[in-house]
Each structure stands twice: as structure tokens, then as C-alpha cells.
Amino acid sequence: MSTPPKIRYISECFIKPQYALEESKRPFYLSPWDLTMLSVHYIQKGLLYNKPSSADAQEDFIKSLLDKLKQSLSVALVHFYPLSGRLVTQINENPPSSLVFVDCSNSPGAKFIYAALDMTISDVLSPIDVPPIVQSFFDHDKAVNHDGHTRPLLTVQAQGNNISLTRPPIHKRWFPDGGPILNLPFKHQDEFISRFEAPKLRERMFHFSSESIAKLKAKANAESNTNKISSFQSLSALVWRCITRARHLPHDQITHCRLAINNRARMEPHLPNDYFGNSISAGAAVTTAGELLEHSLGWAAWKLHELVANHTDKVVRGWLDNWLKSPFVYQLDRLFDPHSVMMGSSPRFNKYGNEFGMGKAVALRSGYANKFDGKVSSYPGKEEGSIDLEMCLPPDSMSALESDEEFMDAVSLSHQLH
Incomplete structure (x- = not known):
């Protein structure tokens, strides 16, 4: 049996902002939405690129690429300066409390790693399941956000050599009613x-073409006699129903479908779209396994539509009021259950817009972070209007899902390797 390939770490360094804005010299305080995330994993997302055909003929290709990436990252961090910092905690004795914030001044910067691996793009993308080696593509393995006290808040490569921001991040911190830190x-x-340690899971990517998604949307709206159900609500309803069926849950088992909902435009007054920091809620539609499977796709999609439509300023501020009365930090092992589905990330993020001087990415993949039974991450597909779903399930549930006729009829052939 051949030895599986391993990542070879060639070099690493830390990159600071090219220059310091005056505002970056002050503490970057955390909002309730930020603080609740201290015990969840670092986000680990990555893009795979084909090596340019001309690269082998250019001995200095890698050196030139690395120099450009480091330079562009340094420029980008001027604008995204909190990501070059470290977390700091100040302990108060009476009453006992912790003030956690980002110190952007006293830090070596963001981490930049250059590594190599003797594998091809096909080795990564051809297997049905995402190969375990992919998890080693990412730094901060199993780290939670609180580890940002001693680890870089960011390990990254940036978009190009010349950066012109049409939508600069807004760093002014938002607190309930403009209240205290x-x-x-x-x-x-x-x-x-x-x-949190994930159980044994299979991880697989499923591709849905724009045509397939349009059919799901039309079906869901027709079955609910409406035109209000969105494409993503229709796709999420399909996933919820099919995973529930694959799990063979008891008829009376409670099941949730949780959606990560952006609060910015739902608040009064609105938070700017470019507000930098967390401003999300995890809303949940709930029913029993039996009721979910006895009803149609449209019925499930309408429940998700109502969840999103009813997520108003009043709901957001109600959550904030409750949190202020009894602050907490999310714990992954208690936040989710093996009978439910969590739809994370978003197909609206322009992930394929990052080229790094190597052309368009071939595919998106992620690391170990924040994966559990029923976690589904949604990404834009390479073709316009398509969506890729990264799904995590125990082996027996994944096998059952792969045999689910309703689900597999909606899955499309991916063109990632062509």
C-alpha cells in the first residue's frame, strides 16, 4: 500500500499592513454577534487553481507569484486591519467579567504559508468523497476563534497586486442602542x-445547475400556490426532506432546518451591507420527521420562506435583548443535533472572483472547521446561477442519500474537471 501524500511546508512569514491607519491603532471591540462565536472554529475556505501551463517554463514563476501575493496582502490589510491583529482579554475582578477585543497594533500580522503537495487537481476532485488530505490544506486545524489570542486571526492569500476597493469595509462597531462596550x-x-470533535463523517460535494434549481423553485411555488419562495429556500427544503428521509428518523422525531440569516438589511435603521464583523442569526424552521415527509417540497419550502420573511428588526432586537440579560457563547456540541440540518455559507459570495494571477479557480473546498452531522455549506457553482453544496453526514446516512431518488434527480453533473 502506497504512503498517502503529505503537505510539505516550505516557508512561512507574517504580513503586516503596508501602513497603519489611525483608526487601526485603537481597540476593535466585539459585538454580541462576534462574542457568541468565540468557541466555534476558524472559518476555513479555499480555492483550487490549475497551475498555468507556462509556469514550468518560468523558473521564477513561484517566486514572482509569492512576492505579488505578499505585497497585495500587505495592501489589503491596510483596509482590513482587524485581520492582522490578535485577540486580547482584560479580566475584571469585581464583578467577574472578561472584555475581549482585537488589538491591531501589537501583532506580527497575518500568517502567509508556502507549501507543496505531490497531487494533481484530479486527485483532489475525482474521488466521490472529499479526500481527507484537503483538511491539511488549511492552517488553524481545529482552532476555535478564542485561539486568536495566540494565533493569527487570518492566514490568507490576497487577490492581486493592485487593490482598488469599490466597497471598503465599514469598521465602526455596532452595539445595541449604541450602548457600552x-x-x-x-x-x-x-x-x-x-x-468540539466531529464524529466520523463522509463529506461530499453536490452540484445543482441553474436549470435544476429553477425546476425546484417552480415546483415549490406551484405546490404552495405562491410565487414568493426563493431558489435557495426551495433547494434547502429539498435537502432537509431528503436528509431526514436518509436518516430513517422516527415519525415523531423533532427536526429543524436552520438557516444563517444576514441581519444587516433587517434592522431599523439598516446596518450597512459592508459592515465588517458578524451580523447573522441562525433561524430555524421546525416540524416532525413524519410531517415533513408526508407533505410536499412546497410545504417545507414555505416554512423556510416564513422563517426568513418573519426575521424582522423586532426578532433581531429580541434576541439581542435576551443576550444582554444573559450573555452566552455558542458551543458546537450543544448547538446542533443529529436530527436537523444547518444551511451555512452562501451562494451569493463571489468566491470565483478571486484569481491571484492564476486565472479562474477550478473548485472550492473547505477544511475541518465547523463540520458535524447535517452541516451543509452552500457555494456558488462555476457556471452562473448554479450552486455547489458541501454536505457532511455519517457514512450510512450519506449512502442512503445517494440512493434517494428525489435528491439525486435534482443533482447535476459538475463540470469542474473539464
Whole structure:
């Protein structure tokens, strides 16, 4: 049996902003939405590129590419300066509390890694399941956000040599009613930080063409006698129903479909679209496994539509009011259950717009972070209007899903390798 390939780390360094804005010299305080995320994993997303055909003929190709990436990252960090910082906690004794913020001044910067691997793009994309080696493509393995006290907040490569921001990030911090800087009611990190270990999972990418998604949307709206159900609500309803069926849950088992909902435009007054930081809620539609499968796709999609439509300023501020009365930090092992589905990420993110001087990316992949039974991450597909879903399920549930006629009829052939 051949030895599986391993990542070879060639060099690493830290990149600071090319110059410091005056505002970057002040603490970057965390909102309630930021603070709740301290015990979840770092986000780990990556793009795969074909090596340019001319690269082998250019001995200095890699050196030139690395120099450009480092330079562009340094320029980008001027605008995204919190990502070059480190977390700092100030402990207050009476009453016991912790003030966590980002120090953007006293930090070596963002981490930049150059590594190599003896594999081809086909080796990564051809297997049915995402190969385990992909997890080693990412730094901060199993790190939670609180580890940003000692680890870089960002390990990244940037978009090009010349950066012109048409939508610069807005760093002005938002707090409920413009209120005070927020303290967590804990004196030690062990009171609010835990380490989640995922069970044995299969991880697979499923591709849905724009035509397939349009059919799902038309079907869901027709079955609900409406035209209000969105494409993503229709696709999420399909996933919820089919995963529930694949799990063979008892008829009376409660099941949720959770959606990550952007709060920015739902608040009054609106938060700017370019507000930098977390501003999301995890809303949930709920029913029993039996009821979900006895009803149509449109019925499930309408429940998700109502969830999104009813996520108003009042709902957002109600959550914030409750959090202020009793602050907490999400714990992954208690946040999700093996009977439900969590739809994360978004097909609206322009991930394929990042070229790094190597042309368009071939595919998107992610690391170990924030994966559990029923986690589904949605990405834009390479073809306009298509969506790729990264799905995590135990082996037996994944096998059942692969045999589910309703689900597989909607899955399209991916063109990633062509």
C-alpha cells in the first residue's frame, strides 16, 4: 500500500499592513454577534487553481507569484486591519467579567504559508468523497476563534497586486442602542470555551445547475400556490426532506432546518451591507420527521420562506435583548443535533472572483472547521446561477442519500474537471 501524500511546508512569514491607519491603532471591540462565536472554529475556505501551463517554463514563476501575493496582502490589510491583529482579554475582578477585543497594533500580522503537495487537481476532485488530505490544506486545524489570542486571526492569500476597493469595509462597531462596550460574565476561558470533535463523517460535494434549481423553485411555488419562495429556500427544503428521509428518523422525531440569516438589511435603521464583523442569526424552521415527509417540497419550502420573511428588526432586537440579560457563547456540541440540518455559507459570495494571477479557480473546498452531522455549506457553482453544496453526514446516512431518488434527480453533473 502506497504512503498517502503529505503537505510539505516550505516557508512561512507574517504580513503586516503596508501602513497603519489611525483608526487601526485603537481597540476593535466585539459585538454580541462576534462574542457568541468565540468557541466555534476558524472559518476555513479555499480555492483550487490549475497551475498555468507556462509556469514550468518560468523558473521564477513561484517566486514572482509569492512576492505579488505578499505585497497585495500587505495592501489589503491596510483596509482590513482587524485581520492582522490578535485577540486580547482584560479580566475584571469585581464583578467577574472578561472584555475581549482585537488589538491591531501589537501583532506580527497575518500568517502567509508556502507549501507543496505531490497531487494533481484530479486527485483532489475525482474521488466521490472529499479526500481527507484537503483538511491539511488549511492552517488553524481545529482552532476555535478564542485561539486568536495566540494565533493569527487570518492566514490568507490576497487577490492581486493592485487593490482598488469599490466597497471598503465599514469598521465602526455596532452595539445595541449604541450602548457600552460589552463584557462577558466569565472570569476564565474554561467557563465559555469548549473543543468540539466531529464524529466520523463522509463529506461530499453536490452540484445543482441553474436549470435544476429553477425546476425546484417552480415546483415549490406551484405546490404552495405562491410565487414568493426563493431558489435557495426551495433547494434547502429539498435537502432537509431528503436528509431526514436518509436518516430513517422516527415519525415523531423533532427536526429543524436552520438557516444563517444576514441581519444587516433587517434592522431599523439598516446596518450597512459592508459592515465588517458578524451580523447573522441562525433561524430555524421546525416540524416532525413524519410531517415533513408526508407533505410536499412546497410545504417545507414555505416554512423556510416564513422563517426568513418573519426575521424582522423586532426578532433581531429580541434576541439581542435576551443576550444582554444573559450573555452566552455558542458551543458546537450543544448547538446542533443529529436530527436537523444547518444551511451555512452562501451562494451569493463571489468566491470565483478571486484569481491571484492564476486565472479562474477550478473548485472550492473547505477544511475541518465547523463540520458535524447535517452541516451543509452552500457555494456558488462555476457556471452562473448554479450552486455547489458541501454536505457532511455519517457514512450510512450519506449512502442512503445517494440512493434517494428525489435528491439525486435534482443533482447535476459538475463540470469542474473539464
